[in-house]
Amino acid sequence: MSASFQLPAALHDSLSALLGSAGFLTAESDMAAALTDWRSLFHGRAAAVLRPADTEECAKAVALCAQHGVPVVPQGGNTSMVGGATPDESGRAVVILTCRMRQVSEVDYADLTMTVGAGVTLKAAQDAAAAAGLFLPLSISSEGSAEIGGVIATNAGGNNTVRYGNAREMVLGLEAVLPDGRVLNLMRRLRKDNTGYALKHLLIGSEGTLALITRAILQLQPKPARVEVALCAVADAVSALQLFARFRRADPSSIQAFEFMSGQSMALVNALIDGAALPLSEPAPAYVLVELASPRSDESLRTLIEETLGEAVEAGLVSDAVLAESEAQRQGLWKLREEHAEAQKRAGASVKNDVSVPLSAIPALIEEATKACEALIPGIRVAPFGHIGDGNIHFNLVQPARGMDPGEFLARSHDIMDTVAGIVKRLDGSFSAEHGVGQLKTYLMPSWRGGAELDMMRRIKNAIDPECLFNPGKILPTE
Ligand code: MLT
Ligand code: ZN
Numbered sequence: 065m066s067a068s069f070q071l072p073a074a075l076h077d078s079l080s081a082l083l084g085s086a087g088f089l090t091a092e093s094d095m096a097a098a099l100t101d102w103r104s105l106f107h108g109r110a111a112a113v114l115r116p117a118d119t120e121e122c123a124k125a126v127a128l129c130a131q132h133g134v135p136v137v138p139q140g141g142n143t144s145m146v147g148g149a150t151p152d153e154s155g156r157a158v159v160i161l162t163c164r165m166r167q168v169s170e171v172d173y174a175d176l177t178m179t180v181g182a183g184v185t186l187k188a189a190q191d192a193a194a195a196a197g198l199f200l201p202l203s204i205s206s207e208g209s210a211e212i213g214g215v216i217a218t219n220a221g222g223n224n225t226v227r228y229g230n231a232r233e234m235v236l237g238l239e240a241v242l243p244d245g246r247v248l249n250l251m252r253r254l255r256k257d258n259t260g261y262a263l264k265h266l267l268i269g270s271e272g273t274l275a276l277i278t279r280a281i282l283q284l285q286p287k288p289a290r291v292e293v294a295l296c297a298v299a300d301a302v303s304a305l306q307l308f309a310r311f312r313r314a315d316p317s318s319i320q321a322f323e324f325m326s327g328q329s330m331a332l333v334n335a336l337i338d339g340a341a342l343p344l345s346e347p348a349p350a351y352v353l354v355e356l357a358s359p360r361s362d363e364s365l366r367t368l369i370e371e372t373l374g375e376a377v378e379a380g381l382v383s384d385a386v387l388a389e390s391e392a393q394r395q396g397l398w399k400l401r402e403e404h405a406e407a408q409k410r411a412g413a414s415v416k417n418d419v420s421v422p423l424s425a426i427p428a429l430i431e432e433a434t435k436a437c438e439a440l441i442p443g444i445r446v447a448p449f450g451h452i453g454d455g456n457i458h459f460n461l462v463q464p465a466r467g468m469d470p471g472e473f474l475a476r477s478h479d480i481m482d483t484v485a486g487i488v489k490r491l492d493g494s495f496s497a498e499h500g501v502g503q504l505k506t507y508l509m510p511s512w513r514g515g516a517e518l519d520m521m522r523r524i525k526n527a528i529d530p531e532c533l534f535n536p537g538k539i540l541p542t543e
Contacts, residue, residue, distance in 0.1 A: 069111045069155040075132040079114065079158075082124055087164070089113040098139055098159045099151065103409065105474075106147035106503065109155035110137070117164045118181075119239060119247060119278040126276065127245025129158060135533045136160055136243070138272035140214025141185060143206035145405075145416055146502025148218060148271050152537050162213045165278060171196040176284045177236060177253050182213025182277050186220075189282070199287040201228040201320075205402045213277040219269035221498030223321045223355075223401075226453035228285070230498070232268045237281030240267055243274075243529040253281050266524070271500050272535040274528045288357035291320070292369045293394045296376075297348030297384040301427045304352045304452055306381050308423075311354060314372045318365065321355040322453030323401050326430075329447035332407040332462070333400055340400055340407075343386045352382075352452070353401045404449045408462055411445070413470035415477050417459040417484040418450075421493035426452060429491055433459055436483045441476060443467060456497040459484055481508075506541040 071079070080088045089095055095113045100106065111134065116122035129136050135157040139149040151157040165181035171192065172178070178200070180189050186200075186207040193200040204210060204222035214220075216238070221230045228234065237251040250264050267275050298304050304324050311319050327349045333340050334347075358365040369387065376382040388394040408414045421429050434446045443464030450458040461480055463473035485495050485508060495508050509518055518540075525532070525540060 069109075071111045071134065071158075072132050075128055075134065076112075078128050079112065079125060082128070083114055083116060083121060087115045087117060087121065089115065095159070098142065098161060101147050101150045102143055103145065106150040107153070108151035108157075109153055110151050110157050110159045111155060112158045114158055114160045115164050116160065119165070119241065122160065122165070122276065122278055123241045123245050123247050125160065126241050126243070130244050130531070130533060133531060133533070134158055135536050136276070137535050138162070138213070138217065138276040140182065140211035140217070141206065141209040143210045143214070144218070144502055145418065145499040146496070146504040148500055148502030148535075148538055149214065150503070157536070160276060162211055162276075162278070165213070168192045171198065171284075172253075173198070175253050176286070178282050178284055179237075179251075179279065180212050180282060181279055182211060184212045186210045186212060186215055193284050194287065197287055198284040200234070200282060200284055202231055202234055203321075205405055212280055212282075216268055216277050216280055217270065217272050218500045219498075221451065221454065221456065223323060223451065225451060225456075225498075226322050227320050232265065234283045235264065235268055235280055236283050238264045238267060238277060239279040240275035240277045243531070243534045247278075248275060251279065251281055269500070271502065271538050273525060273539050274534060276534070286359060288320070288359060289361035290358045290365045291355060291394065292357075292365050293353065293355045293388040293397050294369055294373060295343065295386050295397045295400065296352045296354065296373065296382045297344050298350050298352055298382055299348075300350055301430050301452065303381045304350060305423060305426060307352055307354070307376050308453055310372055310376055310381075311356075314368055315356075318356040318358055318368065319354070319453065320357040321353065323353040323450070324452035324457070325351040325353070325401060325404065325449040326447055327351075328445055329404050329408070329449045329460070330400065332411050332447060333403050336407045336410040337399075337403040340403060342400065343396070344384045346384075348383060353397060401449075404447075404458070408447060408460055412463040413473045414447075414460055414462045415474070415480045416499070417461075417481060417488075417495075418456070418497050418499040419459055419484065419488045419493055419495060420454065420456045420497035421488060421491045423452075423455045425491040425493065426455065426457060429457060429459070429487060429493070432487045433484050436487065437461055437480060440479060440483055441468075441473070451498075454497070455493075478507075501539045503537050506537070506539060509539070509541050
């Protein structure tokens with residue numbers, strides 16, 4: 065793959081002088097990793113890959129690109145599920161990586177905040193908060209690679225949304241570079257700030273189409289003193305939701321995560337992930353992973369989880385359960401949940417439907433979408449899992465174990481996505497709960513967000529980025 069577009073000589077020289085050899089990459093081998101998404105669904109080209117060291121360098125680089133009309137694709141840890149950070153095939157764009165903006169400059173105990181650069185990985189931010197005795201509750205399967213800037217730009221959700229909300233709820237302050245190179249400084253650590261349009265919230269979830277996020281002030285929480293985790297075998301989503309209702313009745317404020325995994329998806333984890341071992345006597349049709357957390361270190365949380373599970377077993381909702389007895393066991397149980405995306409990737413080609421519906425509609429979603437997909441492609445492996453406590457199911461489909469090659473299966477992607485989307489729409493849901501729109505799902509926008517909503521989005525884009533230079537081809541379908 066080669067860059068099909070040469071930067072204008074003046075721009076090339078200015079960027080090279082500004083960013084130096086660590087920040088200005090044009091060799092194919094240096095650019096390759098930034099030009100393909102982790103699912104290998106999208107393969108783009110770029111005229112250069114930039115790695116600014118700080119906001120000032122980033123702003124100057126963006127201003128230079130704007131002067132020359134060169135598109136910019138912001139990219140964090142490159143963990144998008146929807147091709148949100150991969151450039152198109154024209155080769156005209158430059159990709160700007162945030163990986164060198166890695167400062168964790170401040171953890172504030174009084175305000176319970178931390179100030180981080182966009183390139184800090186989510187895991188590093190969690191660790192920095194923990195080292196200071198505090199807790200950053202955002203948790204997603206890709207947290208080892210995903211960077212804060214991308215996490216905020218995509219309003220990531222994940223495992224703890226049920227208690228703490230999505231990324232949006234954890235961002236107090238934000239700094240971003242606008243498409244013309246100006247720096248928008250919203251670094252205010254205020255809980256209350258009713259001073260006009262909420263620009264911060266406009267940028268959160270805008271997937272790099274309006275601005276490139278460079279720094280953030282995150283809201284932290286006190287670190288829980290006690291955490292309890294259990295993996296439970298259940299018959300289906302109905303039982304999982306009844307179990308959720310029991311935990312909510314027992315103590316809603318203690319639920320930190322409530323995750324669902326189908327038997328099919330768990331079987332792939334067991335078969336394809338090193339070190340994954342189901343600690344139950346036999347495989348089940350479905351599983352729930354529940355995590356409770358409390359600021360109290362006494363035995364009350366343990367009693368709560370044991371009693372609630374005991375009653376659920378007696379009521380026939382749970383057929384088997386295991387409680388973590390140590391931090392190592394807790395991590396072992398979480399590994400069984402966090403490796404589903406990786407296991408599905410190893411199982412062959414897969415189609416992801418990151419959907420949400422009202423909680424009450426989840427059983428209908430799973431039942432109807434399973435039947436419809438099995439009718440569409442005989443032998444398809446229906447492997448749903450996800451954040452059932454938020455109504456967010458990853459209704460993922462893996463290619464049949466035999467008789468169909470990956471290309472043939474992926475050629476049916478839109479058929480599968482449309483089939484699932486039709487059911488989700490009837491159930492009043494969303495076609496993208498937490499993964500965003502990227503380039504994969506832009507085609508769904510007119511039918512789902514059409515009329516005044518899409519029109520307003522286009523006007524906002526046009527007001528902030530009139531030349532359409534920032535992350536072209538993402539979120540908004542071409543007219
Ligand atoms: C997860 O929760 O693990 C992901 O968002 C994954 C996926 O859809 O594959
Ligand atoms: Zn998820």
